Amino acid sequence: xxxxxxxxxxxxxxxxxxxxxxxxxxxxxxxxxxxxxxxxxxxxxxxxxxxxxxxxxxxxxxxxxxxxxxxxxxxxxxxxxxxxxxxxxxxxxxxxxxxxxxxxxxxxxxxxxxxxxxxxxxxxxxxxxxxxxxxxxxxxxxxxxxxxxxxxxxxxxxxxxxxxxxxxxxxxxxxxxxxxxxxxxxxxxxxxxxxxxxxxxxxxxxxxxxxxxxxxxxxxxxxxxxxxxxxxxxxxxxxxxxxxxxxxxxxxxxxxxxxxxxxxxxxxxxxxxxxxxxxxxxxxxxxxxxxxxxxxxxxxxxxxxxxxxxxxxxxxxxxxxxxxxxxxxxxxxxxxxxxxxxxxxxxxxxxxxxxxxxxxxxxxxxxxxxxxxxxxxxxxxxxxxxxxxxxxxxxxxxxxxxxxxxxxxxxxxxxx
Numbered sequence: 362x363x364x365x366x367x368x369x370x371x372x373x374x375x376x377x378x379x380x381x382x383x384x385x386x387x388x389x390x391x392x393x394x395x396x397x398x399x400x401x402x403x404x405x406x407x408x409x410x411x412x413x414x415x416x417x418x419x420x421x422x423x424x425x426x427x428x429x430x431x432x433x434x435x436x437x438x439x440x441x442x443x444x445x446x447x448x449x450x451x452x453x454x455x456x457x458x459x460x461x462x463x464x465x466x467x468x469x470x471x472x473x474x475x476x477x478x479x480x481x482x483x484x485x486x487x488x489x490x491x492x493x494x495x496x497x498x499x500x501x502x503x504x505x506x507x508x509x510x511x512x513x514x515x516x517x518x519x520x521x522x523x524x525x526x527x528x529x530x531x532x533x534x535x536x537x538x539x540x541x542x543x544x545x546x547x548x549x550x551x552x553x554x555x556x557x558x559x560x561x562x563x564x565x566x567x568x569x570x571x572x573x574x575x576x577x578x579x580x581x582x583x584x585x586x587x588x589x590x591x592x593x594x595x596x597x598x599x600x601x602x603x604x605x606x607x608x609x610x611x612x613x614x615x616x617x618x619x620x621x622x623x624x625x626x627x628x629x630x631x632x633x634x635x636x637x638x639x640x641x642x643x644x645x646x647x648x649x650x651x652x653x654x655x656x657x658x659x660x661x662x663x664x665x666x667x668x669x670x671x672x673x674x675x676x677x678x679x680x681x682x683x684x685x686x687x688x689x690x691x692x693x694x695x696x697x698x699x700x701x702x703x704x705x706x707x708x709x710x711x712x713x714x715x716x717x718x719x720x721x722x723x724x725x726x727x728x729x730x731x732x733x734x735x736x737x738x739x740x741x742x743x744x745x746x747x748x749x750x751x752x753x754x755x756x757x758x759x760x761x762x763x764x765x766x767x768x769x770x771x772x773x774x775x776x777x
Contacts, residue, residue, distance in 0.1 A: 367404040367463040368456060375764030376400050379757040381446055382626035382766060383408075383428055383591070387470040395426040395472055399446050400626055400766070404463040411449050414458040419445065428475040428627065432571035432590045433702040439571065439590065443629060471625035473524040475569065478703035480522060480621070481693060482565075482597055482613075483514040485684035487641070489712035489720060496728040497605075509645040512684040512692045514709070517597075518618035522705065525625050525768040529598055531556045531745065531775040532619035536602035550606075556775035557600035557616075559729065560743040563710040564667050564677050564720035564751050567595035568686045569627055570704035577697040582656050585687035588700055591627035594665075594751050594768040595707050598622065601723060601742065623705070626766025633763060636755035638662045638680050650695055651688050659685030663765070665711055665753040667720065672735050677711040677720040679753075745774045 370377050378401075386398040386405050398405040412420035419442050422431045431442065449455045484490055487504075490513075494503035507513065523529075535552040536559075571590030574580050580588055597617060604616025640653075640660040653659050663679035689706055710720040719725045722742055725733050729741040743749070750769040757763040 366460060367402065367465075368450060368460055370402045373762065374402050375754055375762040376402055377761065378447055378451055379761045380628065380632050380763050381443060381450075382628045382632070383431070383474060384626045384766070385427060385472045385474045386464070387472065388464055389468045392470075397423050397425060397428060397431070398464075398469070399450075400466065401450055401463070403466045405466055405469055406446070406450065406459065407462040407464065408446065410462045411459055412445070414462070415445075415449060415455065417445055429702050432475060432569070433573065435572045436587050439629065440631065443631060471524060471526070473522065473623065474625060474627055476703050477519040477522045477705055478570075478701035479705070480517040480519040481514050481704075481706045482517050482617070482709060483512050483684065483689050483707065484709040485512055485682050485689065486708070486710055486712045486720070487683040488681060488714055488718075489710040489724065492712065492719070492724045496723065509643070509683075510648070511651065512689045514689070514693070514706075515612050517613070517621065519705075521618055522621045522623050523770075525622055525766070525770070527622065527770060528773045529620050529622070529770040530773055531560055532600050532603065532615070533557070533775050534600065534603040534615050536600075536606050552606055557603055558742070559601035560772060561599045561601050561722045562667070562743065562749045563597040563599055564665055564675070565595040565597050565707045565709060565711060566661075566663060566679055566753075567593045567623060567705050567707045568690070569593060570700045570706070571702060572700075573702050574694060574700040576699040578699070579650070579697065580690055580694045580700065581650065582653055582659070582687045582691050585690055586630060588690065589630055589686070591629045592633060592661075592765065593624040593627055594753055594765050595624070596622040596749060596751055596768050596770060597707060597710075598770070599721070599723075620770070622768050622770045624766035624768040628763065628765055632757070633661055633755055635758045636662045636763065640685050641681060641683055643683070650691055653685065653688060656687070659687045661686070661755065663753050663755050665720075665751065668750045668752075669735065669740065670737055670748055672737070674725060674733060674735070675717060675719055677718050678713045679708070679711050681713045682708060682711065743772050745772055747772050
């Protein structure tokens with residue numbers, strides 16, 4: 362039986378012609394090179410070589426060793442390059458030139474696909490914020506007074522965004538002894554130093570900025586598609602005990618900054634056009650710069666799945682997010698802050714209303730009170746050797762599925 366061409370995909374492949382995510386890879390025969398690739402099924406197209414072979418006007422952008430030049434080129438170029446890639450992969454006239462440029466995905470090394478500029482993380486799920494409020498403030502206000510007036514967020518650390526598959530070293534730091542972690546504001550608490558005992562994952566979606574903006578010029582809701590290049594899955598690992606001890610009054614710091622895992626593939630925003638959906642109904646009037654009542658639907662119907670050691674533990678629905686990515690971007694820049702190519706802003710933990718739709722162990726175990734039962738044992742928080750894998754898909758045109766590149770990481774012991 363003749364071998365199937367990598368250009369002939371099985372019907373329904375989630376990485377088919379409607380998707381075309383970008384990444385950066387190293388071919389097995391040239392370990393010193395990094396190349397821009399496009400995932401197609403279980404293969405990777407060498408986009409730079411294909412551009413050279415077809416005399417593409419965008420050959421220089423695709424010959425780079427990072428996505429940053431392409432991302433900075435702006436939306437008209439993104440659309441033109443996407444149309445070219447689709448033609449290379451689907452038009453029979455290009456098959457003789459393109460087919461030899463397809464590398465089996467299993468044979469290449471994948472890298473962080475772009476140079477990260479700044480990183481911000483939001484808190485956009487009402488279900489997650491409500492659950493966290495009930496866990497941490499059982500006798501107080503569940504949501505802070507500002508939560509439904511603006512997307513709450515914080516600036517993270519760009520230098521520790523790691524490509525999927527990078528081991529996650531258990532962080533060390535100050536935290537209260539286990540008996541005191543539920544009451545971090547008790548009088549005269551005495552912290553200890555050592556490895557985090559309450560290490561957690563957070564299932565999130567990240568938005569990658571391509572075209573920069575000018576300082577002192579806020580980006581309106583309508584500017585979202587002109588500035589955001591694409592979407593990635595993200596795991597914002599969290600040391601809950603370190604975080605609980607340090608976060609007042611200035612918020613997340615060492616409990617978050619040790620590692621954030623990012624998928625190796627960036628799905629273009631255009632590939633998710635059919636996944637647009639209306640966000641949940643808002644019950645508090647919004648200020649004009651955040652009011653999207655007359656705008657196109659700003660939510661995304663992304664179906665996320667979280668697996669711990671190969672066992673599915675949650676299926677958080679991104680369509681349930683209260684704040685949209687366009688609102689997050691508008692709020693991020695409303696004070697005049699500028700965007701840079703390679704900026705990443707993440708949604709915050711994605712959780713739904715049901716017990717099987719919670720996006721972190723903090724919620725799944727209710728702060729460690731109710732251990733999660735798995736085929737290989739129970740968990741309150743992550744143990745050394747545990748591996749977390751987050752996958753997702755979105756509805757595409759004509760019933761197609763658009764797959765998002767997975768993000769995975771395995772916990773390894775703290776460095777001595």
